[in-house]
Amino acid sequence: xxxxxxxxxxxxxxxxxxxxxxxxxxxxxxxxxxxxxxxxxxxxxxxxxxxxxxxxxxxxxxxxxxxxxxxxxxxxxxxxxxxxxxxxxxxxxxxxxxxxxxxxxxxxxxxxxxxxxxxxxxxxxxxxxxxxxxxxxxxxxxxxxxxxxxxxxxxxxxxxxxxxxxxxxxxxxxxxxxxxxxxxxxxxxxxxxxxxxxxxxxxxxxxxxxxxxxxxxxxxxxxxxxxxxxxxxxxxxxxxxxxxxxxxxxxxxxxxxxxxxxxxxxxxxxxxxxxxxxxxxxxxxxxxxxxxxxxxxxxxxxxxxxxxxxxxxxxxxxxxxxxxxxxxxxxxxxxxxxxxxxxxxxxxxxxxxxxxxxxxxxxxxxxxxxxxxxxxxxxxxxxxxxxxxxxxxxxxxxxxxxxxxxxxxxxxxxxxxxxxxxxxxxxxxxxxxxxxxxxxxxxxxxxxxxxxxxxxxxxxxxxxxxxxxxxxxxxx
Amino acid sequence: xxxxxxxxxxxxxxxxxxxxxxxxxxxxxxxxxxxxxxxxxxxxxxxxxxxxxxxxxxxxxxxxxxxxxxxxxxxxxxxxxxxxxxxxxxxx
Numbered sequence: 052x053x054x055x056x057x058x059x060x061x062x063x064x065x066x067x068x069x070x071x072x073x074x075x076x077x078x079x080x081x082x083x084x085x086x087x088x089x090x091x092x093x094x095x096x097x098x099x100x101x102x103x104x105x106x107x108x109x110x111x112x113x114x115x116x117x118x119x120x121x122x123x124x125x126x127x128x129x130x131x132x133x134x135x136x137x138x139x140x141x142x143x144x145x146x147x148x149x150x151x152x153x154x155x156x157x158x159x160x161x162x163x164x165x166x167x168x169x170x171x172x173x174x175x176x177x178x179x180x181x182x183x184x185x186x187x188x189x190x191x192x193x194x195x196x197x198x199x200x201x202x203x204x205x206x207x208x209x210x211x212x213x214x215x216x217x218x219x220x221x222x223x224x225x226x227x228x229x230x231x232x233x234x235x236x237x238x239x240x241x242x243x244x245x246x247x248x249x250x251x252x253x254x255x256x257x258x259x260x261x262x263x264x265x266x267x268x269x270x271x272x273x274x275x276x277x278x279x280x281x282x283x284x285x286x287x288x289x290x291x292x293x294x295x296x297x298x299x300x301x302x303x304x305x306x307x308x309x310x311x312x313x314x315x316x317x318x319x320x321x322x323x324x325x326x327x328x329x330x331x332x333x334x335x336x337x338x339x340x341x342x343x344x345x346x347x348x349x350x351x352x353x354x355x356x357x358x359x360x361x362x363x364x365x366x367x368x369x370x371x372x373x374x375x376x377x378x379x380x381x382x383x384x385x386x387x388x389x390x391x392x393x394x395x396x397x398x399x400x401x402x403x404x405x406x407x408x409x410x411x412x413x414x415x416x417x418x419x420x421x422x423x424x425x426x427x428x429x430x431x432x433x434x435x436x437x438x439x440x441x442x443x444x445x446x447x448x449x450x451x452x453x454x455x456x457x458x459x460x461x462x463x464x465x466x467x468x469x470x471x472x473x474x475x476x477x478x479x480x481x482x483x484x485x486x487x488x489x490x491x492x493x494x495x496x497x498x499x500x501x502x503x504x505x506x507x508x509x510x511x512x513x514x515x516x517x518x519x520x521x522x523x524x525x526x527x
Numbered sequence: 528x529x530x531x532x533x534x535x536x537x538x539x540x541x542x543x544x545x546x547x548x549x550x551x552x553x554x555x556x557x558x559x560x561x562x563x564x565x566x567x568x569x570x571x572x573x574x575x576x577x578x579x580x581x582x583x584x585x586x587x588x589x590x591x592x593x594x595x596x597x598x599x600x601x602x603x604x605x606x607x608x609x610x611x612x613x614x615x616x617x618x619x
Contacts, residue, residue, distance in 0.1 A: 187533065193601065217530070
């Protein structure tokens, strides 16, 4: 279908626009030399012949942003355009001297329906000559989309949102990056993924467009050599990627860092981690029972993402520990197990609280092992208040905690206490740190204002054979 | 036609799904006969229908709009949901 406008004057109007109503007598006066396109009501303007553009095809293709718009076309080319009502401009444009003299001199127009947010995405997808390169997959009219996506193996077990072109275009508005930008090479198949493919999976996960920059940064983080997503996927150890979001973006996208922070009920928390896992599944080909050999798996394999409570924390956020300035949006990826409760309702001093937390942390992954596995401590506000009240800095807390986490190797050597598992005999007589002293224990402040329960998340194997946490800045 | 969705995968696998297991016998099954609209395909399928009736199979007939294009996705879905097996008459 041609979207060429006819020679002469052309006007775009809609009934739902007071300025368009205002110029109806003017259009009548201009008469047959103006071709009128009407966007919302084919019978508007009353008494004048108008072409039905309720499909908005002509409006969209001719870049109409405001109604009324008056355009002059000569020999098929546009030679002038007036937006809204302007008595002098319309007079000189039409050559009719006293045109619209009874009207006010100027009136701005209204937004064209073709740029109305309600229609713009659909029109861009319909008419835009799609910029999206992904293969299109047709479903039958009677085929249930949700079932069809299950049948194709795209789902993690939960229902997916169908990634239609309109939804993916809308998702891509969440980032300034081009759809064909490469985000990462995704394990295990080591396939390059584009922003578009990440957006498709983010749609399926249930993300809103404003979450997309977090998803992209998280995908970048897990697809690094240090994070070792391939190993995390393939290991029999039941761990998955866990994401902590810092910076103002947490509140901008409505993330939860308060009550039930590690639980259900918040869309951003629930869908960002899921989107990353869908990328790993669908782009990287990381399927349970195939490359993914986890003995038990973990909820993190469905998606595990939360935000730090920065405003309520006595200390600087995790992102600062990870080398970023406070206020920078970051996502930190950590390969870990499911969270476990640290119960302490009696410690009232920072000293007692620290000793208590250390006892819990010693049991991370196995109380008989040291230095192999790191951990994340999600400190609840009531436990954190012990440090706030006593004026302890984060550095002081970490130093004291590390002191409590020095283990006498002789008590956990292999075979001691009748237990085969333990540290090797070579460590006899040594004092061992439970965690890697170089940032092996990460502390995040989050949770509801009531409840004397912190959470401990043990890590997968650290070092070269395992995973190191990776923090990425979230770029718009 | 419902709107297409965008492939979320690396697109290394063909879009079509793998073939279903072959039945040992057609007796008692619902068998679709797909006429692709090429000349005299119906003659062949008529004879097959007679034979299938003799096997106590239930026969359902389908026709593609044109032999020169793939079967519409709705027709494929209809056959897949209604039949245990399908026989396609390919040529004249």
